[in-house]
Structure formats: structure tokens, C-alpha cells
Amino acid sequence: xxxxxxxxxxxxxxxxxxTGSWRTSRPVYVDRLPPCNKQCPAGEDIQGWLFHAESGxxxxxxxxxxxxxxxxxxxxxxxxxxxxxxxxxxxxDAPVGINSVxxxxxxxxxxxxxKLSAPAAExxxxxxxxxxxxxxxSAAYHLRRLGHSVTVYEAGPLLGGMMRxxxxxxxxxxxVLEAEMQRVVDLGVEVRLNSKxxxxxxxxxxxxxDAAFLAVGAHIGKRARIPAGDAAKIIDAISxxxxxxxxxxPLLGRRVVVYGGGNTAIxxxxxxxxMGAEPLIVYRRTREKMPAHDFEVEEALQEGIMVKWLxxxxxxxxxxLTIEKMxxxxxxxxxxxxxxxxxEADSLVLALGQDVDLGLLEGVPGLQVTDGVVEVAPNMxxxxxxxxxxxxxxxxxxxxxxxxxxxxxxxxxIDAWLRGEQYVPxxxxxxxVFENLxxxxxxxxxxxxxxxxxxxxxQSTFDEVQGGLDESxxxxxxxxxxxxxxxxxxxxxxxxxxxxxxxxxxxxxRFEFNYDYCKxxxxxxxxxxxxxxxxxxxxx
Amino acid sequence: MSxxxxxxxxxxxxxxxxxxxxxxxxxxxxxMERTNSLNSGHRACQGCGExxxxxxxxxxxxxxxxxxxxxxxxxxxxxxxxxxxxxxxWQIPWIHSLFGNTAAVATGIAAAIKVKRQKGQMGDVRxxxxxxxxxxxxxxxxxxxxxxxxxxxxxxxxxxxxxxxxTGVQRSSATPPAARTATTMPVGPExxxxxxxxxxxxxxxxxxxxxxxxxxxxxxLRDLEYKVTKAMGMRGARYIHILVPCPLGWGxxxxxxxxLARLAKETGIFPVxxxxxxxxxxxxKIRRPQPVEExxxxxxxxxxxxGKKPAVETIARLQAAADKNIRxxxxxxxxxx
Numbered sequence: 001x002x003x004x005x006x007x008x009x010x011x012x013x014x015x016x017x018x019t020g021s022w023r024t025s026r027p028v029y030v031d032r033l034p035p036c037n038k039q040c041p042a043g044e045d046i047q048g049w050l051f052h053a054e055s056g057x058x059x060x061x062x063x064x065x066x067x068x069x070x071x072x073x074x075x076x077x078x079x080x081x082x083x084x085x086x087x088x089x090x091x092x093d094a095p096v097g098i099n100s101v102x103x104x105x106x107x108x109x110x111x112x113x114x115k116l117s118a119p120a121a122e123x124x125x126x127x128x129x130x131x132x133x134x135x136x137x138s139a140a141y142h143l144r145r146l147g148h149s150v151t152v153y154e155a156g157p158l159l160g161g162m163m164r165x166x167x168x169x170x171x172x173x174x175x176v177l178e179a180e181m182q183r184v185v186d187l188g189v190e191v192r193l194n195s196k197x198x199x200x201x202x203x204x205x206x207x208x209x210d211a212a213f214l215a216v217g218a219h220i221g222k223r224a225r226i227p228a229g230d231a232a233k234i235i236d237a238i239s240x241x242x243x244x245x246x247x248x249x250p251l252l253g254r255r256v257v258v259y260g261g262g263n264t265a266i267x268x269x270x271x272x273x274x275m276g277a278e279p280l281i282v283y284r285r286t287r288e289k290m291p292a293h294d295f296e297v298e299e300a301l302q303e304g305i306m307v308k309w310l311x312x313x314x315x316x317x318x319x320x321l322t323i324e325k326m327x328x329x330x331x332x333x334x335x336x337x338x339x340x341x342x343x344e345a346d347s348l349v350l351a352l353g354q355d356v357d358l359g360l361l362e363g364v365p366g367l368q369v370t371d372g373v374v375e376v377a378p379n380m381x382x383x384x385x386x387x388x389x390x391x392x393x394x395x396x397x398x399x400x401x402x403x404x405x406x407x408x409x410x411x412x413x414i415d416a417w418l419r420g421e422q423y424v425p426x427x428x429x430x431x432x433v434f435e436n437l438x439x440x441x442x443x444x445x446x447x448x449x450x451x452x453x454x455x456x457x458x459q460s461t462f463d464e465v466q467g468g469l470d471e472s473x474x475x476x477x478x479x480x481x482x483x484x485x486x487x488x489x490x491x492x493x494x495x496x497x498x499x500x501x502x503x504x505x506x507x508x509x510r511f512e513f514n515y516d517y518c519k520x521x522x523x524x525x526x527x528x529x530x531x532x533x534x535x536x537x538x539x540x
Numbered sequence: 541m542s543x544x545x546x547x548x549x550x551x552x553x554x555x556x557x558x559x560x561x562x563x564x565x566x567x568x569x570x571x572m573e574r575t576n577s578l579n580s581g582h583r584a585c586q587g588c589g590e591x592x593x594x595x596x597x598x599x600x601x602x603x604x605x606x607x608x609x610x611x612x613x614x615x616x617x618x619x620x621x622x623x624x625x626x627x628x629x630w631q632i633p634w635i636h637s638l639f640g641n642t643a644a645v646a647t648g649i650a651a652a653i654k655v656k657r658q659k660g661q662m663g664d665v666r667x668x669x670x671x672x673x674x675x676x677x678x679x680x681x682x683x684x685x686x687x688x689x690x691x692x693x694x695x696x697x698x699x700x701x702x703x704x705x706x707t708g709v710q711r712s713s714a715t716p717p718a719a720r721t722a723t724t725m726p727v728g729p730e731x732x733x734x735x736x737x738x739x740x741x742x743x744x745x746x747x748x749x750x751x752x753x754x755x756x757x758x759x760x761l762r763d764l765e766y767k768v769t770k771a772m773g774m775r776g777a778r779y780i781h782i783l784v785p786c787p788l789g790w791g792x793x794x795x796x797x798x799x800l801a802r803l804a805k806e807t808g809i810f811p812v813x814x815x816x817x818x819x820x821x822x823x824x825k826i827r828r829p830q831p832v833e834e835x836x837x838x839x840x841x842x843x844x845x846x847g848k849k850p851a852v853e854t855i856a857r858l859q860a861a862a863d864k865n866i867r868x869x870x871x872x873x874x875x876x877x
Contacts, residue, residue, distance in 0.1 A: 006610060006633035014581030014622070014629035022586065055560055440802065441554045479560070491557025495569040495761060496798055498592040500580045504572050507559060517580035521587035522795030529555060
């Protein structure tokens with residue numbers, strides 16, 4: 001009588017009855033591509049690192065993140081986080097504050113001194129990287145991790161490229177920039193500062209490099225033909241921002257007019273404000289048409305920066321400018337009205353876009369340059385074998401995140417090319433759309449707003465404008481992630497199956513279907529919060 | 541009060557489990573070691589709400605009773621699909637009663653245990669009786685009322701799917717108004733089940749002033765487990781009435797079982813509350829209010845309301861009934877969730 005309590009007969013178990021034969025379609029677990037990941041120009045696995053952050057394991061989160069992007073503290077400050085625009089949670093309440101969690105992880109890494117992991121083995125190959133900006137340093141990092149010997153040539157005196165010479169301190173404190181750059185150097189990347197490459201082929205030959213990645217930033221300000229008197233003070237925006245990094249700060253006078261409507265124009269105006277000037281932005285179209293990001297325009301306006309919309313500068317004089325008013329035509333283009341006015345100006349800053357100095361490419365056979373940028377194949381290689389390029393100098397949107405993404409892509413392709421192979425990116429997974437989710441299961445949780453520096457200090461100092469999250473609210477924000485398309489082990493499928501046909505494999509191991517008993521009702525698919533299960537027709 | 545989420549963890553506590561919760565805060569169903577009282581291989585239809593509800597409830601009761609539990613089971617779907625001789629899906633001591641006497645059988649088991657305990661022949665064992673709405677609200681109602689008024693130490697669980705489903709979907713006294721069944725066909729001036737008939741047994745159970753009465757649905761697992769566990773912590777007659785959608789009888793898609801239970805609660809059609817000694821002590825608030833139409837449209841048993849000429853007046857009467865529940869039980873809260 002070795003029977004359980006109150007059992008006298010051997011029961012015949014219903015396990016003998018394989019109800020799986022009823023099924024006409026079967027549930028299968030899938031990993032769909034979250035929209036944030038799809039959107040990220042640097043190719044970060046955002047949902048993946050948030051998953052670690054949710055459990056408070058910030059180091060794993062940071063390590064997962066830095067597989068794709070070695071600069072989370074920089075990203076968490078200057079990235080335009082288009083991922084948040086794609087976030088499915090935006091359709092529920094507000095997008096997850098991905099950028100603020102990324103910054104928290106980046107800052108946490110700097111605080112705790114976490115190091116990037118060194119390459120497993122040396123390849124013996126030598127790679128030249130030109131330019132120590134976001135794209136070049138990203139490539140250097142990824143190439144180094146793949147075991148290659150990397151030397152970075154930088155024309156300027158410091159690391160960072162446009163992140164240093166184009167982005168003001170109040171958006172990116174220099175200690176953060178330096179710390180994240182140094183971490184890459186610590187991996188064994190050789191850096192040569194004040195070393196402008198005049199001819200890429202010569203440098204490659206002299207240094208016995210197997211391949212090169214060119215990532216020269218757009219450091220040359222575009223000029224506009226504005227008739228100006230001898231005494232008129234006209235400077236370009238990018239030179240101004242660069243001189244902010246030096247010992248001698250530029251002299252702008254009190255009334256500074258900034259001409260242009262991009263992010264650089266805003267940066268210059270906000271910089272001038274902090275130097276005690278009264279900046280005025282002159283832009284030929286309207287606010288809606290302004291290429292600058294809306295939040296930057298908003299922050300500038302908060303700081304008391306004035307903007308003159310629908311205006312062009314016709315002439316510059318010693319202490320004044322002649323402005324012509326514009327009007328938008330039917331197609332939205334600004335047209336001159338013939339109405340003029342004069343405004344006072346001690347200096348005029350031109351923020352009309354930038355060009356890349358492509359001098360180093362002269363005489364390189366096979367290259368194709370269109371509209372001031374170098375054409376590259378999908379593998380980031382220029383028309384000259386072994387020379388790859390990315391960042392500002394190739395046709396793409398110009399921002400830090402795009403540059404970092406180019407660096408990563410190029411590194412993978414260079415690595416494959418050196419072995420005579422071709423890097424084949426993984427097949428893009430099906431995107432997890434909002435309709436895949438069952439949002440009932442997500443508790444309502446408003447977005448955590450980052451603290452902003454008070455307005456007086458924003459107008460007079462270069463202190464960082466946007467603060468970071470602390471541990472408790474960063475954790476809260478991470479946990480707002482819906483984990484779109486990827487199982488986060490909520491046990492719903494395991495719980496809701498009327499047939500007990502889902503096997504729980506244990507923490508971190510997810511689940512399996514027991515197709516002997518699964519009847520194919522589809523309740524698990526309907527009740528999966530994140531859309532990580534789908535039905536497939538059975539072959540009959 | 542009913543179960544209220546206290547922690548914020550990514551999905552709150554609406555999901556079955558949560559890797560971020562402490563072990564003791566997780567649901568019984570999330571446990572890899574759960575009893576699986578009603579095991580695989582049973583012959584319930586695809587997406588059966590009753591099979592799900594029974595496993596939820598009995599697993600929770602087993603957990604609360606530390607595995608020392610006996611269940612009496614009325615004739616009905618649950619018995620037929622789980623135990624066709626010589627097989628059974630039950631992994632607990634389980635006895636099949638007649639259609640109408642399961643409450644009395646459970647009373648007898650409880651009495652026998654009481655005597656054996658007095659004689660020192662056994663330790664504490666708890667008793668559950670369970671049946672469908674037919675076996676509870678119609679055929680077994682006399683025995684049930686007797687069990688209540690004697691305050692026998694039994695937890696009675698009714699799985700309400702609104703009809704006699706395994707015999708071919710006939711009307712019971714729990715079939716809602718306007719619903720089509722085999723015996724309330726959608727013909728004549730008032731198609732479907734009549735308004736103003738039938739009964740709501742939780743209210744009748746409350747009238748007996750027994751220690752505990754609660755309603756639940758298969759859509760709110762945490763609430764269901766909370767109520768079963770609470771009931772198991774009490775002595776005397778206790779009654780839990782669980783709404784379990786029936787894809788066959790309701791004419792619904794098999795994957796919509798939980799969705800329908802959720803809509804029944806969110807529309808106010810099925811009030812989810814608990815009561816002690818005849819007084820309501822807690823309600824599960826509506827989180828995302830919806831019109832009854834959202835619930836009705838998914839079910840073919842109401843298809844006659846949405847023909848070429850929608851039965852606007854009938855839908856309005858059903859909405860009024862839901863609104864009455866919302867008023868009566870205070871289901872809406874400005875600070876819901």
C-alpha cells in the first residue's frame with residue numbers, strides 16, 4: 001500500500017489521452033524585433049539591456065548595452081533618442097525613458113569604474129582609423145574587441161571630435177566625454193593626437209596598415225555670400241564652438257546674431273547667452289520648418305533666446321545688419337517680400353551647415369565623391385578596396401548616434417573583409433507592433449521626468465542643463481519597458497493554459513509547449529502581454 | 541478589500557507570475573511545483589474556461605490546505621471531461637457525486653472527518669465541493685442551501701458558464717437574459733433567454749449569512765487565488781462563484797476565453813466582490829470601463845442582437861443591468877488601479 005493519502009485504487013491517468021491530436025494550429029514562441037531596437041541608428045538591443053536593468057542588475061545591462069555602443073553616458077546626454085518615438089508604450093501612456101536609463105547606466109559605470117572587456121585573441125592585423133570622433137572611436141572599439149591592432153589618427157589636440165568641438169558643455173560635460181573615450185583607449189587602442197592625415201595612401205603604406213576606416217567630421221562651416229563692410233564681425237558657428245574649448249574665449253560683443261535654424265544655431269545662441277551676450281537667431285522660415293530638434297528650440301526659448309522668423313540677412317555692417325522679411329509661398333518655400341529692416345548686431349555667427357575636409361583622399365583611385373561626401377557600398381567600403389568610411393563624411397543623417405552605428409557596421413565589415421569573407425547581418429526579425437501586445441497586463445505608470453537645471457543658472461553658466469535619474473527612478477523607468485516581442489518570463493502562458501500544456505523550464509530558461517496535450521486553443525497567444533507567441537498552422 | 545497590487549514591477553501584478561517579485565508574493569499558478577490538480581489529457585473543449593478555473597481554484601485550495609484536501613464533484617462538464625472511466629485528470633482525492641447532491645456529499649465527508657479527528661484517527665483534512673451552474677443553481681440548490689444553513693465546514697465552488705453545456709447547451713437558471721441556448725432559441729418577439737428570470741446565487745448565499753461568499757473570474761487569477769486562500773483560512777460554509785466562459789456554449793473563439801471573462805467584469809455584467817456574513821466587504825474595481833456591446837459582440841449566443849436591424853432596446857436593457865451592478869456594488873472608482 002504505497003499510495004498517496006486517501007487513494008485506494010490505482011487511477012488511470014488522463015495523460016494516456018494525447019489531446020494534441022485535436023490541434024489544427026500550434027503556438028510557437030518567437031522573438032520579435034522591438035521597434036526601439038529597429039529604430040536605433042547604433043543598433044542597440046535596447047529591450048535586451050532594459051531586461052537586465054529591470055532586475056537591478058545594472059552591470060549586466062551595461063555590458064549588454066556596450067556590446068553595441070561603448071558610450072552610454074554620452075548617448076544618454078546627446079542622442080536624439082528616436083527610439084522613444086518608436087516605443088510602443090507611447091501608444092499606451094508615454095514612451096519609456098530609454099535615454100535617461102541609458103544615461104543612468106553610463107554614469108553608474110563611470111562611478112563604479114566598470115571596464116570594457118578585452119579581446120579574446122589578437123588577430124595580428126593593423127587597422128588605421130582617421131578621426132577620434134564618435135564614429136572613429138566606435139570603430140576603434142569594435143575593431144579592438146575583434147582582436148585587431150588599432151591606431152587612431154586625430155588632427156585635433158583632444159579626443160572626441162565633434163562631440164567636443166560641436167556639442168557645448170552644458171549638454172555634454174567634458175569629464176564624461178573624456179572618461180568614455182579613455183575607456184576605449186584602455187583596451188589597447190593607440191591614439192595619435194595632433195596628427196592630421198594629409199594623404200591616406202601614404203599613411204597606410206608607412207604604417208603598414210591592412211585596412212583603414214575614415215571618420216572625419218564636418219568641421220568646416222559653410223559660408224554664405226553676405227555683403228559686409230570691413231568692420232563687420234562675421235564668424236562661423238563651428239569655429240566659435242571649437243574656440244570655446246580653448247583658453248581664449250571668443251569675443252562676440254553684447255548683441256550676437258546667429259544665422260540659421262539647425263541644432264548648431266541653437267547651440268551657438270545658447271552658448272552666447274551663457275557668455276553674457278544677448279543672442280538673436282535669424283531664420284528664413286518658420287518654427288515648424290526649423291531643422292533643429294523641437295526640445296532644443298524649446299529649451300533655448302526658455303532660456304530667453306529670441307528668434308526672428310521668416311528673415312534673411314542681406315547685408316552686414318559694423319554694428320548692424322540689414323534684414324529682409326520673407327513670406328512662405330504655396331509650396332512652403334520662403335520668398336522675399338522687399339520689406340527691409342535694420343537690427344543692431346555686434347557680431348554675426350553663421351550656422352548654415354558644415355562640410356567635411358576631404359583633402360586626405362586626393363589621388364586615391366576608385367573613390368567617388370558626391371555633394372561633398374564619399375560614396376560607400378552597403379559594407380561601408382569606399383570605391384577603393386580596404387578603405388572604409390562612415391560618420392559625417394558619407395551620405396547619411398549627421399548625428400552622434402548615426403556615427404557610432406557606422407563605426408560598428410564598418411568594424412564588422414572590415415573584420416570580415418580582412419579574412420576574405422563577407423559579413424552577413426542576421427536576418428531581420430518580424431517587428432513587434434502594438435497590435436501584438438496585450439496591454440491589459442501592464443500597470444499604468446507615468447514617465448519619469450528628468451530634473452532640469454534652474455533657468456538662472458542655465459542663462460549664466462555652462463553647468464549641465466538636464467539632470468539624471470537616481471537609482472530608484474531609473475529602475476522604475478526601466479520597468480516601464482513592455483518587452484515588446486520578447487519573453488520576459490511573466491508566466492502568463494504557463495498559467496492560462498487550460499490543458500496544462502506549457503512547461504516552465506525555470507528562471508532564465510523560459511518555457512516550452514507540450515505538444516502532446518496542447519489543443520491549439522490560442523489562449524496563450526491572446527494573453528501573452530508582449531507578443532512573444534504566435535500561432536502557426538499545423539501541416540495536416 | 542480584495543487583492544490590491546502593492547508593488548510596481550513592470551506589469552504590476554496583473555500577470556500570472558513576475559520574475560521580479562519575491563517568491564512568497566508570487567501566485568500559486570506561477571509555481572513550477574503547483575499541484576496541477578486537473579492534469580493534461582482531459583477532454584474539455586479547446587480554450588475551456590471551466591478547466592482553467594478548476595485548476596486555478598483547486599491548486600490554490602491545495603496550496604492553502606498543504607495538500608490535505610478532498611473534493612466532491614457534481615455531475616456536469618467538469619466531471620465528464622475529466623474522468624471518463626477508467627481515466628482521470630484529477631491528481632487529488634476526488635469523488636463524483638450525483639448531479640444534485642454534491643453539497644450533501646461534501647457535508648458527509650466533512651462530518652466523517654470530524655468524527656475521525658475526534659477519535660484521533662486522522663489529522664485535519666479540508667473539503668471542497670464543486671459543480672457547474674446547473675448542478676449548483678438548479679439541480680443541487682436544495683442541498684446547497686442546506687449546507688449553508690447548517691454552516692457545514694465545506695468550501696463550495698461553482699463554475700458558472702451559464703448553461704448545461706455538455707448535454708448540448710440548454711438553459712439554466714444562471715443563463716443570462718437574451719442569450720441563445722438550445723432551449724431559448726432566438727425566435728419570437730423576445731428572442732433568446734427571457735429577462736426577469738433566473739437567479740444570482742452569490743446573493744442568495746449571502747442571504748444565508750454564511751462566513752464567506754465571493755465571486756471571481758478566470759481573468760483575474762491573483763484575485764481568484766486570494767479569495768480561495770482566504771476562504772480556506774476560514775471554517776464553516778463558504779461559497780465562491782467563478783465565471784468561466786464556454787467557447788462552445790457562448791459561440792466564442794477559443795482564444796477569447798480570458799478576454800470574455802475580463803470583459804464581463806470590466807463592463808459590469810459580472811460583479812466581482814467578496815462578502816462576509818452577508819455583507820459586501822470588497823469589490824474588484826473596473827479598471828478600463830467598456831460598454832456591454834464589446835462583450836456581447838464576441839459571442840454568437842448574442843448574434844441575434846446584431847443582425848441587419850440591431851436590437852437596440854435589448855442591448856440597452858443589458859447595459860442597464862450592467863449599470864445597475866456598477867451602482868449596486870460600487871464597481872467604478874475614480875482612483876481605480
